[in-house]
Amino acid sequence: MAGGFGLNRFMRQRRSQEIQPFITAPAIELKRLTYDSKAFGPAVSPSGEYVAYTFHDGDQDSIKLKNIANGSTVQIMPPISEGYRNLAFERDGNFLYFTTLRAGIKNAVIARVPVFGGTPQYLIEEVWSGFALSPDGRQIAFFRGYGSVQDVRLLVANVDGSGERELIRSKPGELWFAIWGSGPSWSPDGQRIVILAGGRAAAGYYTYLLEVGANDGMAKEVPAMHWYQGTQVAWLPDGTGLVVVAQERVAAPYQLWLVAYPSGRLRRLTNDLLDYDKVSLSANGRLLVIQQETIVNHIWVVPDGDANRARQLTFGTSAREGTSGLNWTPDGHILFTSVRSGTLDIWIMNADGTDTRQLTAGTGGANWRPRATPDGRYIVFTSTRAGRQNIWRIDADGSNPTRLTSGDGEGTPYVSPDGRWLYYTNYAVSPSALERIAFEGGTAVRLSSQYDSSEPVVSPDGKLIAYEHYDDRRGWHTALLPAEGGEPVKVFGFHAFRAAVRWTADGQALLYTDAHRPDNIWRQPLADGPPQQFTDFKQEHIAYFDLSPDGKQLAVVRGDPYSDVVLITNFR
Structure with missing residues (x-):
């Protein structure tokens, strides 16, 4: 990942060891440890001697261990397609x-697994998040969902x-709670666990730090700022503060923050256009390793799905065009989302x-998942x-x-083929x-109730809905539901990446990643029958796609x- 760094300065208060904001200090030092652009999710050993990370190559992950000094x-774990995530060293550095x-x-x-490799020991199943080891190494904290993404619980279990x-x-x-790619952090004294939680105010949704008693589950907010979204939180080893990776506002990069505990006084560590994630600290608190990423x-x-005839439409070195929505209009234009305007x-x-x-600008919020109506007059989003x-809804010209809805959290709109x-x-x-x-307004009708259901895509004849389905028996899968609602009539054996599913023009098949x-x-x-490969790209991932109304062209978001x-050193 390339780019410069605009970095703040800090100093340590000798007497209290508490982070003091707004005080000038020696500049933070940054050093890149990998250069192949395939290193994810680092964890630094307690001694600060090694950093472990996931090496992602093609569709497989391995784990590598790097000696920071020399x-x-x-490679300590072999390449697998199942992935390695949320790496963390045991406090003695042996596992x-x-x-x-x-x-x-x-x-x-x-x-x-032993730190230099070996046979994995599997400990806890059905985990929905990252995890935190207790300071004594005897317990693990993690999140799990129970039948619904709306019923997520913070659990503690023994290591076995x-x-x-x-x-x-x-x-x-x-x-x-922030769970996808995130997780809890256990305080050095073992008394509390801090998590990234979500709340709602008149101005909208926000992310904040929530402190939960490790013994009694009593919760209270850590008095820090409210972010738009957050991905990581980690205690300083002396308990005087927390390092947070968060997004200040929609479309802003994920940056690094230092929050004093318990006062909540805050300072921003990074101030650039890059994204950060997966923070880890050495036992003495002097070394911080982090993932630095761009997409x-x-x-x-x-x-016709022919990769050899694919034409690139957008360009740039830091673009995320179409990642949050892509749609063909009936007259052959392409709607897409972009952060190019900030x-x-x-x-x-x-x-x-x-x-x-x-088409949308200066709204004071985010706008995504556009979808043109079948007659082309409107765009819903x-x-x-x-x-x-x-x-x-906006007119076709913006x-x-x-x-159209006024509840507490509606999204992923799709208009029926007849426009009704x-x-x-x-x-x-x-x-x-x-x-x-009804498109012209009316009372909402609930179509599903027993299982988590999202991302509706209506069939060309308007009779079926393909959607994202979750149940405790099968997990996440794509399923079919009657357009009038009820129980799923079919649950497929695949789970579509980012819920990207489209009907073929004849309604006889689904396209998906x-x-x-x-x-x-x-x-x-x-x-039924096995899935058939529809495109034959040799590199890059597909983040989103849409099929033209006549079924002859794909619009595809591709990248890596x-x-x-x-x-990072000298950051306190």
């Missing part, structure tokens, strides 16, 4: 913990998986990439311009914004549900994350 690197996937288990498993107990659980519409995605048009907004261009125009997440119905996801209920209302191999698009016939490990 730069020598060895390395991580999460991975195993056959027959819906969600992740916490495992550990026994003695599992609940500390706190989410409350739909009131309290939720470059561009939009391509692919006639905020997440909706744009439109011709099918050859010319005449690019911004998800927006937080009024504070809460709702479905909005004028006349109108709010607006389908969407209600994320504010537990479990999350599919709903529909597989969550376990998002490098190509696959075709799944409704009449580029990530390296950075060492």
Whole structure:
């Protein structure tokens, strides 16, 4: 990952050791430890001698161990397609913990292995997040969902998986937790666990630090700032503060913050255009390693799914075009999301990439997941311009914004082929549900209730909905539901990456990118049978796609994350 660093300065207060904001100090020092752009999720050993990280190459992950002093690197775990995530050293440095996937288990498993490699020992199953080891190394804290993404609980168990107990659980519409790629952090004295939690105010949703008693589950907010979103939190080893990776506002990069504990006084450590993630500290608190990442995605048009005829439409070195939404209009234009203006907004261009125009601007919120109506008169989309997440509509030229829903969390709109119905996801209920209302307004009708359901995509004949389905028996899968609601009529064996599913023009099959191999698009016939590979790209991942109304062209968002490990010193 390339780029410069605009970095703040800090000093340590000798008497109290508490972080003192707004005081000039020697400049923070940064040193890149890897240079291949394939290094993710670093963990520094307690001694500060080694850094372990996931090496991602193609569709496989391995674990490498680097000697920080001399730069020598060895592979300690072999390449696997199931992945290695959330690496953490045991306090004595003898074992390395991580999460991975195993056959027959819906969600992740916490495992550990001797630090220089060996046979993994699998400890705890059905884990939905990263995890935290207690200071004495005897317990693990982690999140797990129970039948719904709206029912997520912070649990503590012994290292062998026994003695599992609940500390706190989410409350739909009131309290939720950052779990995907995130996790809890256990205080050095063992008395409290800090997590990134979500709340709601009049101005919209926010992320904050929540302190939970490790013994009694009593919770209270750490008095720090409210971020838009957060991904990581880690205690300083002396307990005087927390390092947080968070996004200050929508479309802003994920940056590094230092929060004094318990005062909550705050200072920003990084101030650049790069994204950071997966922070880890040495036992003496002097070394901090972190993932430094950029994702470059561009939009391509692919006639008839033929990768050899693919044409790139957008360009740039730091773009994420279309990642949050991409759609063909009935007249052959392409709607897409972009942050090129500094905020997440909706744009439109011709099918050859010319005449690019911004349709939403200056709304005070994010705008994403655009979808043109079948007659081409309107565009429906998800927006937080009024504070809460709702479905909005604009005319095809971007004028006349109108709010179509007014609840606490609706998204992913889809208009029926006849233009009569607006389908969407209600994320504010537990479990999350599919709903529909008449396009011209009316009372919302709940279509699903028993299982987590989201991301509706209506069939060409308007009779079926393909959607994202979760249940405790099968986990995440793509399923079919009658357009009038009820129970799923079919649950497929695949899980679409980022819920990207489209119907073929004849309604006889689904196109999707597989969550376990998002490098190509696959075709799944409704009449069973194995999936067939629809595109044949040799590199890069597919972040999102859409099929033109005549079924002859794909618009595809393709790209790769580029990530390296950075060492930060002199940051306190």
